[in-house]
Amino acid sequence: xxxxxxxxxxxxxxxxxxxxxxxxxxxxxxxxxxxxxxxxxxxxxxxxxxxxxxxxxxxxxxxxxxxxxxxxxxxxxxxxxxxxxxxxxxxxxxxxxxxxxxxxxxxxxxxxxxxxxxxxxxxxxxxxxxxxxxxxxxxxxxxxxxxxxxxxxxxxxxxxxxxxxxxxxxxxxxxxxxxxxxxxxxxxxxxxxxxxxxxxxxxxxxxxxxxxxxxxxxxxxxxxxxxxxxxxxxxxxxxxxxxxxxxxxxxxx
Amino acid sequence: xxxxxxxxxxxxxxxxxxxxxxxxxxxxxxxxxxxxxxxxxxxxxxxxxxxxxxxxxxxxxxxxxxxxxxxxxxxxxxxxxxxxxxxxxxxxxxxxxxxxxxxxxxxxxxxxxxxxxxxxxxxxxxxxxxxxxxxxxxxxxxxxxxxxxxxxxxxxxxxxxxxxxxxxxxxxxxxxxxxxxxxxxxxxxxxxxxxxxxxxxxxxxxxxxxxxxxxxxxxxxxxxxxxxxxxxxxxxxxxxxxxxxxxxxxxxxxxxxxxxxx
Numbered sequence: 001x002x003x004x005x006x007x008x009x010x011x012x013x014x015x016x017x018x019x020x021x022x023x024x025x026x027x028x029x030x031x032x033x034x035x036x037x038x039x040x041x042x043x044x045x046x047x048x049x050x051x052x053x054x055x056x057x058x059x060x061x062x063x064x065x066x067x068x069x070x071x072x073x074x075x076x077x078x079x080x081x082x083x084x085x086x087x088x089x090x091x092x093x094x095x096x097x098x099x100x101x102x103x104x105x106x107x108x109x110x111x112x113x114x115x116x117x118x119x120x121x122x123x124x125x126x127x128x129x130x131x132x133x134x135x136x137x138x139x140x141x142x143x144x145x146x147x148x149x150x151x152x153x154x155x156x157x158x159x160x161x162x163x164x165x166x167x168x169x170x171x172x173x174x175x176x177x178x179x180x181x182x183x184x185x186x187x188x189x190x191x192x193x194x195x196x197x198x199x200x201x202x203x204x205x206x207x208x209x210x211x212x213x214x215x216x217x218x219x220x221x222x223x224x225x226x227x228x229x230x231x232x233x234x235x236x237x238x239x240x241x242x243x244x245x246x247x248x249x250x251x252x253x
Numbered sequence: 254x255x256x257x258x259x260x261x262x263x264x265x266x267x268x269x270x271x272x273x274x275x276x277x278x279x280x281x282x283x284x285x286x287x288x289x290x291x292x293x294x295x296x297x298x299x300x301x302x303x304x305x306x307x308x309x310x311x312x313x314x315x316x317x318x319x320x321x322x323x324x325x326x327x328x329x330x331x332x333x334x335x336x337x338x339x340x341x342x343x344x345x346x347x348x349x350x351x352x353x354x355x356x357x358x359x360x361x362x363x364x365x366x367x368x369x370x371x372x373x374x375x376x377x378x379x380x381x382x383x384x385x386x387x388x389x390x391x392x393x394x395x396x397x398x399x400x401x402x403x404x405x406x407x408x409x410x411x412x413x414x415x416x417x418x419x420x421x422x423x424x425x426x427x428x429x430x431x432x433x434x435x436x437x438x439x440x441x442x443x444x445x446x447x448x449x450x451x452x453x454x455x456x457x458x459x460x461x462x463x464x465x466x467x468x469x470x471x472x473x474x475x476x477x478x479x480x481x482x483x484x485x486x487x488x489x490x491x492x493x494x495x496x497x498x499x500x501x502x503x504x505x506x507x508x509x510x511x512x513x514x515x
Contacts, residue, residue: 052356054513077358088349092281104273105359107266131284147353 003030005155005186010060013046020046022210033187035201042207044190048159052082065155081148084159091133095124095143106151118146138169145176158189167240174199270359274367281341282375288337293379296330297386304390311450319392324475325448328468329440330379331412335419336436338372342423343432365420372416395481404478410495417502424509448472467494
Protein backbone atom coordinates (compact mmCIF):
# COMPACT_ATOMS: atom_id res chain seq x y z
CA UNK A 1 0.00 0.00 0.00
CA UNK A 2 1.28 3.44 -0.88
CA UNK A 3 1.53 6.16 1.70
CA UNK A 4 -0.36 9.40 1.33
CA UNK A 5 1.68 12.61 1.06
CA UNK A 6 -1.17 15.10 0.84
CA UNK A 7 -4.78 14.65 1.85
CA UNK A 8 -7.35 17.35 1.19
CA UNK A 9 -10.85 17.09 2.67
CA UNK A 10 -13.65 19.47 1.77
CA UNK A 11 -11.43 22.58 1.70
CA UNK A 12 -13.38 25.81 1.36
CA UNK A 13 -12.18 29.37 0.95
CA UNK A 14 -13.85 32.61 0.01
CA UNK A 15 -12.60 36.16 -0.34
CA UNK A 16 -15.42 38.37 0.92
CA UNK A 17 -18.31 37.33 -1.32
CA UNK A 18 -16.21 35.53 -3.89
CA UNK A 19 -16.41 31.80 -3.29
CA UNK A 20 -13.10 30.48 -4.62
CA UNK A 21 -12.94 26.93 -3.27
CA UNK A 22 -16.23 25.15 -2.65
CA UNK A 23 -15.23 21.88 -1.03
CA UNK A 24 -12.14 20.42 -2.67
CA UNK A 25 -11.18 16.75 -2.09
CA UNK A 26 -8.22 14.72 -3.31
CA UNK A 27 -5.22 12.70 -2.13
CA UNK A 28 -1.69 12.62 -3.45
CA UNK A 29 0.39 9.44 -3.13
CA UNK A 30 3.93 9.63 -1.86
CA UNK A 31 6.51 9.76 -4.64
CA UNK A 32 4.04 10.67 -7.37
CA UNK A 33 3.64 13.71 -9.60
CA UNK A 34 0.22 15.24 -9.10
CA UNK A 35 -0.99 17.94 -11.47
CA UNK A 36 -3.78 20.33 -10.55
CA UNK A 37 -5.12 21.56 -13.85
CA UNK A 38 -7.32 24.62 -14.15
CA UNK A 39 -7.79 27.84 -16.05
CA UNK A 40 -6.72 31.24 -14.72
CA UNK A 41 -8.70 32.15 -11.64
CA UNK A 42 -9.84 28.59 -10.96
CA UNK A 43 -8.36 28.76 -7.45
CA UNK A 44 -5.15 26.81 -8.02
CA UNK A 45 -2.91 29.31 -6.28
CA UNK A 46 -5.40 29.73 -3.43
CA UNK A 47 -5.27 25.98 -2.86
CA UNK A 48 -1.48 25.88 -3.00
CA UNK A 49 -1.34 28.79 -0.55
CA UNK A 50 -3.55 26.87 1.88
CA UNK A 51 -1.44 23.70 1.56
CA UNK A 52 1.76 25.69 2.13
CA UNK A 53 0.35 27.46 5.24
CA UNK A 54 0.40 30.89 3.61
CA UNK A 55 -3.37 31.14 3.81
CA UNK A 56 -5.95 29.77 6.22
CA UNK A 57 -8.91 27.86 4.87
CA UNK A 58 -12.47 28.71 5.93
CA UNK A 59 -13.53 25.06 6.21
CA UNK A 60 -12.30 21.52 5.71
CA UNK A 61 -8.98 19.94 6.60
CA UNK A 62 -5.70 19.39 4.79
CA UNK A 63 -2.84 17.11 5.83
CA UNK A 64 0.64 17.50 4.38
CA UNK A 65 3.18 14.78 5.19
CA UNK A 66 0.88 13.67 8.02
CA UNK A 67 0.58 17.13 9.62
CA UNK A 68 -2.51 19.32 9.74
CA UNK A 69 -1.89 22.62 7.91
CA UNK A 70 -4.10 24.59 10.30
CA UNK A 71 -2.97 23.22 13.65
CA UNK A 72 0.65 22.17 12.91
CA UNK A 73 1.88 24.76 10.41
CA UNK A 74 5.48 24.65 11.72
CA UNK A 75 5.72 20.89 11.09
CA UNK A 76 4.11 21.27 7.70
CA UNK A 77 6.68 23.91 6.74
CA UNK A 78 9.48 21.47 7.46
CA UNK A 79 7.96 18.99 5.02
CA UNK A 80 7.91 20.89 1.75
CA UNK A 81 9.35 23.67 -0.36
CA UNK A 82 7.45 26.03 -2.61
CA UNK A 83 8.50 27.30 -6.01
CA UNK A 84 6.95 29.29 -8.78
CA UNK A 85 4.41 32.03 -9.13
CA UNK A 86 3.93 32.63 -5.42
CA UNK A 87 7.56 32.49 -4.33
CA UNK A 88 10.35 34.60 -5.72
CA UNK A 89 14.12 34.79 -5.79
CA UNK A 90 16.11 37.77 -4.47
CA UNK A 91 17.06 39.93 -7.45
CA UNK A 92 19.67 41.97 -5.61
CA UNK A 93 21.66 38.89 -4.63
CA UNK A 94 23.67 36.60 -6.89
CA UNK A 95 22.50 33.09 -7.69
CA UNK A 96 25.02 31.62 -5.28
CA UNK A 97 24.02 34.04 -2.50
CA UNK A 98 20.37 33.12 -2.97
CA UNK A 99 21.18 29.43 -2.55
CA UNK A 100 23.46 29.98 0.43
CA UNK A 101 20.79 32.12 2.08
CA UNK A 102 18.17 29.38 1.73
CA UNK A 103 20.69 26.74 2.85
CA UNK A 104 21.42 28.74 6.01
CA UNK A 105 17.73 29.21 6.72
CA UNK A 106 17.18 25.48 6.32
CA UNK A 107 20.14 24.86 8.67
CA UNK A 108 22.02 22.48 6.40
CA UNK A 109 25.53 21.74 7.63
CA UNK A 110 27.56 22.97 4.65
CA UNK A 111 25.64 25.79 2.97
CA UNK A 112 28.39 26.66 0.47
CA UNK A 113 28.92 23.09 -0.60
CA UNK A 114 25.17 22.58 -1.05
CA UNK A 115 24.95 25.79 -3.08
CA UNK A 116 27.86 24.83 -5.36
CA UNK A 117 26.45 21.35 -5.98
CA UNK A 118 23.06 22.75 -6.95
CA UNK A 119 24.61 25.41 -9.19
CA UNK A 120 26.45 22.67 -11.07
CA UNK A 121 23.40 20.44 -11.27
CA UNK A 122 21.21 23.22 -12.65
CA UNK A 123 23.81 24.55 -15.09
CA UNK A 124 24.20 27.88 -13.31
CA UNK A 125 27.87 27.73 -12.37
CA UNK A 126 28.90 30.36 -14.93
CA UNK A 127 26.19 32.75 -13.76
CA UNK A 128 26.65 31.97 -10.07
CA UNK A 129 28.28 35.27 -9.17
CA UNK A 130 25.99 37.48 -11.22
CA UNK A 131 23.02 39.25 -9.72
CA UNK A 132 19.75 37.49 -10.39
CA UNK A 133 18.34 40.69 -11.92
CA UNK A 134 20.56 39.93 -14.96
CA UNK A 135 19.20 36.36 -15.37
CA UNK A 136 16.84 35.26 -18.14
CA UNK A 137 13.41 33.87 -17.27
CA UNK A 138 14.59 30.30 -17.73
CA UNK A 139 17.67 30.81 -15.55
CA UNK A 140 15.54 32.33 -12.82
CA UNK A 141 13.18 29.40 -12.86
CA UNK A 142 16.13 27.00 -12.69
CA UNK A 143 17.52 28.89 -9.72
CA UNK A 144 14.07 28.87 -8.17
CA UNK A 145 13.86 25.09 -8.55
CA UNK A 146 17.39 24.70 -7.20
CA UNK A 147 16.43 26.78 -4.15
CA UNK A 148 13.52 24.47 -3.41
CA UNK A 149 15.83 21.45 -3.39
CA UNK A 150 17.99 22.79 -0.58
CA UNK A 151 17.60 20.64 2.51
CA UNK A 152 15.79 17.92 0.50
CA UNK A 153 12.21 18.35 1.74
CA UNK A 154 10.03 15.33 0.80
CA UNK A 155 7.28 17.34 -0.94
CA UNK A 156 7.68 19.97 -3.65
CA UNK A 157 4.96 22.45 -4.52
CA UNK A 158 5.44 23.96 -7.97
CA UNK A 159 3.00 26.75 -8.73
CA UNK A 160 2.78 27.09 -12.52
CA UNK A 161 6.44 26.20 -12.96
CA UNK A 162 6.56 26.91 -16.69
CA UNK A 163 4.31 29.95 -17.05
CA UNK A 164 6.18 32.63 -18.97
CA UNK A 165 8.95 30.33 -20.20
CA UNK A 166 9.91 29.74 -23.82
CA UNK A 167 9.50 26.21 -25.26
CA UNK A 168 13.09 25.23 -24.50
CA UNK A 169 12.77 26.45 -20.93
CA UNK A 170 9.57 24.48 -20.50
CA UNK A 171 11.15 21.23 -21.62
CA UNK A 172 14.13 21.88 -19.39
CA UNK A 173 11.83 22.32 -16.38
CA UNK A 174 9.83 19.24 -17.33
CA UNK A 175 12.96 17.12 -17.40
CA UNK A 176 14.01 18.39 -14.02
CA UNK A 177 10.60 17.72 -12.48
CA UNK A 178 10.68 14.16 -13.82
CA UNK A 179 14.15 13.69 -12.40
CA UNK A 180 13.02 14.96 -8.99
CA UNK A 181 10.08 12.57 -8.86
CA UNK A 182 12.32 9.69 -9.87
CA UNK A 183 14.36 10.50 -6.79
CA UNK A 184 11.33 9.64 -4.65
CA UNK A 185 9.96 13.11 -3.99
CA UNK A 186 6.30 13.93 -4.16
CA UNK A 187 5.64 16.72 -6.63
CA UNK A 188 2.45 18.76 -6.52
CA UNK A 189 2.21 21.12 -9.46
CA UNK A 190 -0.42 23.47 -10.77
CA UNK A 191 -0.67 24.26 -14.44
CA UNK A 192 -3.00 25.71 -17.01
CA UNK A 193 -1.37 23.76 -19.82
CA UNK A 194 -2.96 20.47 -20.77
CA UNK A 195 0.18 19.13 -22.40
CA UNK A 196 2.19 19.85 -19.26
CA UNK A 197 -0.13 17.74 -17.13
CA UNK A 198 -0.10 15.06 -19.82
CA UNK A 199 3.71 15.05 -20.02
CA UNK A 200 4.46 15.00 -16.33
CA UNK A 201 1.71 13.80 -14.09
CA UNK A 202 0.93 10.37 -12.69
CA UNK A 203 -2.33 11.75 -11.46
CA UNK A 204 -4.35 14.69 -12.75
CA UNK A 205 -7.13 16.61 -11.05
CA UNK A 206 -9.12 19.28 -12.84
CA UNK A 207 -10.19 22.23 -10.71
CA UNK A 208 -13.08 24.16 -12.15
CA UNK A 209 -15.22 26.80 -10.45
CA UNK A 210 -13.98 25.82 -7.01
CA UNK A 211 -14.48 22.06 -7.29
CA UNK A 212 -12.54 19.06 -8.56
CA UNK A 213 -14.63 18.01 -11.54
CA UNK A 214 -12.44 15.15 -12.67
CA UNK A 215 -9.54 13.23 -11.21
CA UNK A 216 -7.50 10.17 -12.11
CA UNK A 217 -4.54 8.95 -14.12
CA UNK A 218 -4.30 10.14 -17.70
CA UNK A 219 -5.52 6.76 -18.90
CA UNK A 220 -8.51 6.85 -16.57
CA UNK A 221 -9.44 10.33 -17.71
CA UNK A 222 -9.09 9.30 -21.34
CA UNK A 223 -11.36 6.32 -20.77
CA UNK A 224 -13.99 8.29 -18.94
CA UNK A 225 -14.29 11.23 -21.25
CA UNK A 226 -14.22 11.65 -25.01
CA UNK A 227 -14.42 8.19 -26.61
CA UNK A 228 -11.41 7.38 -28.74
CA UNK A 229 -11.87 8.18 -32.40
CA UNK A 230 -9.93 6.80 -35.28
CA UNK A 231 -8.90 9.45 -37.75
CA UNK A 232 -6.48 9.15 -40.58
CA UNK A 233 -4.41 12.29 -40.93
CA UNK A 234 -1.04 13.14 -42.35
CA UNK A 235 1.29 13.79 -39.40
CA UNK A 236 2.44 17.38 -39.70
CA UNK A 237 5.13 18.71 -37.38
CA UNK A 238 3.78 21.16 -34.80
CA UNK A 239 5.16 24.67 -34.73
CA UNK A 240 6.85 23.76 -31.46
CA UNK A 241 8.64 20.85 -33.09
CA UNK A 242 9.74 23.06 -35.98
CA UNK A 243 10.95 25.76 -33.62
CA UNK A 244 12.93 23.32 -31.51
CA UNK A 245 14.40 21.63 -34.58
CA UNK A 246 15.68 24.93 -35.97
CA UNK A 247 17.04 26.07 -32.63
CA UNK A 248 18.68 22.69 -32.12
CA UNK A 249 20.42 22.93 -35.51
CA UNK A 250 21.68 26.41 -34.77
CA UNK A 251 23.13 25.32 -31.47
CA UNK A 252 24.74 22.30 -33.09
CA UNK A 253 26.64 24.62 -35.43
CA UNK B 254 12.64 18.60 29.78
CA UNK B 255 11.95 17.84 26.18
CA UNK B 256 9.84 20.96 25.91
CA UNK B 257 12.61 23.23 27.16
CA UNK B 258 15.07 21.60 24.80
CA UNK B 259 12.76 22.20 21.90
CA UNK B 260 12.28 25.82 22.85
CA UNK B 261 16.04 26.12 23.12
CA UNK B 262 16.62 25.03 19.53
CA UNK B 263 13.88 27.34 18.26
CA UNK B 264 15.51 30.24 20.11
CA UNK B 265 18.89 29.44 18.58
CA UNK B 266 17.40 29.34 15.14
CA UNK B 267 15.65 32.64 15.73
CA UNK B 268 18.97 34.42 16.10
CA UNK B 269 20.77 32.57 13.32
CA UNK B 270 17.79 33.06 10.98
CA UNK B 271 17.67 36.71 11.89
CA UNK B 272 21.37 37.14 11.15
CA UNK B 273 20.78 35.62 7.69
CA UNK B 274 17.97 38.12 7.12
CA UNK B 275 20.11 40.98 8.42
CA UNK B 276 22.95 39.95 6.11
CA UNK B 277 20.54 39.87 3.21
CA UNK B 278 19.10 43.33 3.66
CA UNK B 279 22.51 44.82 4.50
CA UNK B 280 23.68 43.51 1.11
CA UNK B 281 20.70 45.28 -0.45
CA UNK B 282 21.81 48.52 1.19
CA UNK B 283 25.43 48.28 0.14
CA UNK B 284 24.36 47.41 -3.41
CA UNK B 285 22.15 50.47 -3.61
CA UNK B 286 24.37 52.99 -1.85
CA UNK B 287 22.44 55.81 -3.52
CA UNK B 288 19.74 55.34 -0.87
CA UNK B 289 22.16 56.03 1.99
CA UNK B 290 23.66 58.95 0.07
CA UNK B 291 20.22 60.51 -0.53
CA UNK B 292 19.29 60.05 3.11
CA UNK B 293 22.54 61.68 4.22
CA UNK B 294 22.77 64.55 1.75
CA UNK B 295 19.28 66.00 2.24
CA UNK B 296 19.74 66.76 5.97
CA UNK B 297 23.25 68.09 5.31
CA UNK B 298 21.89 70.46 2.65
CA UNK B 299 19.24 71.57 5.11
CA UNK B 300 21.84 72.15 7.76
CA UNK B 301 23.93 74.27 5.37
CA UNK B 302 20.83 76.23 4.35
CA UNK B 303 19.74 76.96 7.89
CA UNK B 304 23.18 77.80 9.24
CA UNK B 305 24.53 79.90 6.36
CA UNK B 306 21.34 81.37 4.86
CA UNK B 307 18.64 81.67 7.51
CA UNK B 308 20.80 81.29 10.60
CA UNK B 309 21.87 84.93 10.79
CA UNK B 310 18.27 86.06 11.15
CA UNK B 311 17.21 83.40 13.68
CA UNK B 312 17.38 84.38 17.33
CA UNK B 313 17.72 81.26 19.44
CA UNK B 314 19.43 82.81 22.41
CA UNK B 315 22.49 80.62 21.83
CA UNK B 316 25.78 81.68 20.37
CA UNK B 317 26.31 78.62 18.22
CA UNK B 318 23.37 77.95 15.89
CA UNK B 319 24.92 74.71 14.57
CA UNK B 320 24.75 73.33 18.11
CA UNK B 321 21.11 74.38 18.29
CA UNK B 322 20.27 72.82 14.94
CA UNK B 323 21.99 69.43 15.09
CA UNK B 324 19.37 67.45 17.09
CA UNK B 325 16.55 68.42 14.71
CA UNK B 326 18.66 67.63 11.65
CA UNK B 327 19.41 64.18 13.03
CA UNK B 328 15.71 63.49 13.53
CA UNK B 329 14.94 64.61 9.96
CA UNK B 330 17.64 62.25 8.71
CA UNK B 331 16.06 59.36 10.62
CA UNK B 332 12.56 60.21 9.39
CA UNK B 333 13.72 60.14 5.77
CA UNK B 334 15.98 57.12 6.31
CA UNK B 335 13.20 54.86 7.54
CA UNK B 336 11.14 55.47 4.39
CA UNK B 337 13.63 53.22 2.59
CA UNK B 338 12.83 50.42 5.03
CA UNK B 339 9.18 50.72 4.00
CA UNK B 340 10.29 50.73 0.36
CA UNK B 341 12.49 47.63 0.68
CA UNK B 342 9.82 45.74 2.57
CA UNK B 343 7.22 46.69 -0.02
CA UNK B 344 9.47 45.33 -2.78
CA UNK B 345 9.78 42.04 -0.84
CA UNK B 346 6.00 41.83 -0.59
CA UNK B 347 5.45 42.74 -4.23
CA UNK B 348 8.07 40.36 -5.64
CA UNK B 349 6.80 37.48 -3.52
CA UNK B 350 10.08 36.80 -1.71
CA UNK B 351 8.19 37.25 1.55
CA UNK B 352 5.96 34.30 0.59
CA UNK B 353 8.97 32.09 0.13
CA UNK B 354 10.26 32.97 3.60
CA UNK B 355 6.82 32.57 5.14
CA UNK B 356 6.49 29.10 3.63
CA UNK B 357 9.81 28.03 5.20
CA UNK B 358 10.36 26.66 8.71
CA UNK B 359 11.69 29.90 10.16
CA UNK B 360 10.33 32.19 12.88
CA UNK B 361 7.82 34.49 11.16
CA UNK B 362 9.18 37.71 12.61
CA UNK B 363 12.81 37.17 11.55
CA UNK B 364 12.27 38.79 8.15
CA UNK B 365 10.82 41.92 9.77
CA UNK B 366 13.55 42.07 12.41
CA UNK B 367 16.16 41.74 9.67
CA UNK B 368 14.75 44.84 7.99
CA UNK B 369 14.45 46.68 11.31
CA UNK B 370 18.06 46.00 12.35
CA UNK B 371 19.24 47.01 8.88
CA UNK B 372 17.40 50.28 9.34
CA UNK B 373 19.24 50.87 12.64
CA UNK B 374 22.63 50.20 11.03
CA UNK B 375 22.03 52.29 7.89
CA UNK B 376 20.62 55.21 9.89
CA UNK B 377 23.60 55.04 12.22
CA UNK B 378 25.92 55.35 9.21
CA UNK B 379 24.00 58.41 7.94
CA UNK B 380 23.99 60.04 11.37
CA UNK B 381 27.75 59.59 11.81
CA UNK B 382 28.41 61.27 8.45
CA UNK B 383 26.05 64.13 9.31
CA UNK B 384 27.78 64.61 12.68
CA UNK B 385 31.16 64.80 10.96
CA UNK B 386 29.87 67.52 8.63
CA UNK B 387 28.37 69.32 11.65
CA UNK B 388 31.80 69.23 13.32
CA UNK B 389 33.33 70.84 10.24
CA UNK B 390 30.63 73.52 10.41
CA UNK B 391 31.53 74.36 13.99
CA UNK B 392 29.49 71.96 16.10
CA UNK B 393 31.06 71.57 19.53
CA UNK B 394 29.90 69.59 22.52
CA UNK B 395 31.00 69.54 26.11
CA UNK B 396 29.05 66.39 26.82
CA UNK B 397 30.67 63.56 28.73
CA UNK B 398 30.63 59.91 27.73
CA UNK B 399 27.43 59.17 29.66
CA UNK B 400 25.58 62.02 27.99
CA UNK B 401 26.73 60.82 24.57
CA UNK B 402 25.54 57.33 25.38
CA UNK B 403 22.18 58.77 26.39
CA UNK B 404 21.98 60.66 23.07
CA UNK B 405 22.82 57.50 21.12
CA UNK B 406 20.21 55.61 23.13
CA UNK B 407 17.45 58.13 22.44
CA UNK B 408 18.29 58.27 18.73
CA UNK B 409 18.34 54.46 18.50
CA UNK B 410 15.00 54.22 20.28
CA UNK B 411 13.51 56.90 18.02
CA UNK B 412 14.82 55.05 14.93
CA UNK B 413 13.46 51.76 16.22
CA UNK B 414 10.02 53.27 16.89
CA UNK B 415 9.77 54.97 13.47
CA UNK B 416 11.13 51.89 11.69
CA UNK B 417 8.23 49.82 13.03
CA UNK B 418 5.90 52.54 11.69
CA UNK B 419 7.70 52.10 8.36
CA UNK B 420 7.12 48.34 8.55
CA UNK B 421 3.36 48.94 8.71
CA UNK B 422 3.61 51.19 5.65
CA UNK B 423 5.74 48.67 3.76
CA UNK B 424 3.38 45.78 4.47
CA UNK B 425 0.14 47.60 3.69
CA UNK B 426 1.13 49.95 0.83
CA UNK B 427 -0.52 49.51 -2.55
CA UNK B 428 2.29 51.10 -4.56
CA UNK B 429 5.98 51.99 -4.30
CA UNK B 430 5.11 55.68 -3.92
CA UNK B 431 2.64 54.89 -1.18
CA UNK B 432 5.26 52.91 0.71
CA UNK B 433 7.48 56.00 0.96
CA UNK B 434 4.88 58.73 1.23
CA UNK B 435 4.01 58.11 4.89
CA UNK B 436 7.37 59.54 5.89
CA UNK B 437 6.68 63.07 4.53
CA UNK B 438 4.66 64.16 7.57
CA UNK B 439 7.38 62.71 9.80
CA UNK B 440 10.07 64.69 7.96
CA UNK B 441 7.90 67.79 8.34
CA UNK B 442 7.25 67.40 12.08
CA UNK B 443 10.61 68.86 13.18
CA UNK B 444 9.71 72.15 11.41
CA UNK B 445 6.79 72.64 13.79
CA UNK B 446 8.89 72.02 16.88
CA UNK B 447 11.79 73.56 18.72
CA UNK B 448 14.22 72.03 16.21
CA UNK B 449 14.93 75.19 14.16
CA UNK B 450 13.55 78.06 16.25
CA UNK B 451 12.40 78.38 19.86
CA UNK B 452 8.68 77.71 20.23
CA UNK B 453 8.04 80.91 22.22
CA UNK B 454 7.88 83.04 19.06
CA UNK B 455 5.08 80.92 17.53
CA UNK B 456 1.38 81.91 17.61
CA UNK B 457 -0.52 80.20 20.49
CA UNK B 458 -2.18 77.35 18.55
CA UNK B 459 1.00 76.41 16.66
CA UNK B 460 3.01 76.77 19.84
CA UNK B 461 0.65 74.47 21.73
CA UNK B 462 1.06 71.85 19.00
CA UNK B 463 4.82 72.29 18.82
CA UNK B 464 5.33 71.96 22.54
CA UNK B 465 3.19 68.85 22.87
CA UNK B 466 4.46 66.77 19.97
CA UNK B 467 7.25 64.22 20.40
CA UNK B 468 9.94 65.99 18.36
CA UNK B 469 10.20 68.97 20.72
CA UNK B 470 10.73 66.81 23.79
CA UNK B 471 13.31 64.66 21.98
CA UNK B 472 15.13 67.65 20.46
CA UNK B 473 15.24 69.52 23.79
CA UNK B 474 16.59 66.46 25.61
CA UNK B 475 19.32 65.80 23.06
CA UNK B 476 20.24 69.48 22.95
CA UNK B 477 20.58 69.63 26.73
CA UNK B 478 22.63 66.42 26.81
CA UNK B 479 24.99 67.64 24.08
CA UNK B 480 25.41 71.00 25.80
CA UNK B 481 26.33 69.24 29.02
CA UNK B 482 23.36 70.83 30.77
CA UNK B 483 21.07 69.03 33.18
CA UNK B 484 18.12 67.50 31.33
CA UNK B 485 14.66 68.45 32.49
CA UNK B 486 11.73 66.06 32.67
CA UNK B 487 11.73 66.41 28.86
CA UNK B 488 13.77 63.24 28.66
CA UNK B 489 11.01 61.19 30.30
CA UNK B 490 8.44 62.70 27.95
CA UNK B 491 10.76 61.91 25.04
CA UNK B 492 11.30 58.32 26.16
CA UNK B 493 7.57 57.85 26.81
CA UNK B 494 6.78 59.01 23.25
CA UNK B 495 9.41 56.71 21.72
CA UNK B 496 8.38 53.65 23.73
CA UNK B 497 4.68 54.39 23.14
CA UNK B 498 5.11 54.71 19.36
CA UNK B 499 7.33 51.62 19.35
CA UNK B 500 4.81 49.42 21.19
CA UNK B 501 1.78 50.56 19.20
CA UNK B 502 3.61 50.36 15.84
CA UNK B 503 5.04 46.91 16.68
CA UNK B 504 1.58 45.55 17.51
CA UNK B 505 0.04 46.92 14.32
CA UNK B 506 3.00 45.80 12.19
CA UNK B 507 2.74 42.22 13.50
CA UNK B 508 -1.01 42.32 12.95
CA UNK B 509 -0.51 43.49 9.35
CA UNK B 510 2.04 40.71 8.84
CA UNK B 511 -0.23 38.00 10.21
CA UNK B 512 -3.26 39.35 8.38
CA UNK B 513 -1.59 38.31 5.16
CA UNK B 514 -2.36 34.72 6.24
CA UNK B 515 -6.13 34.90 6.79
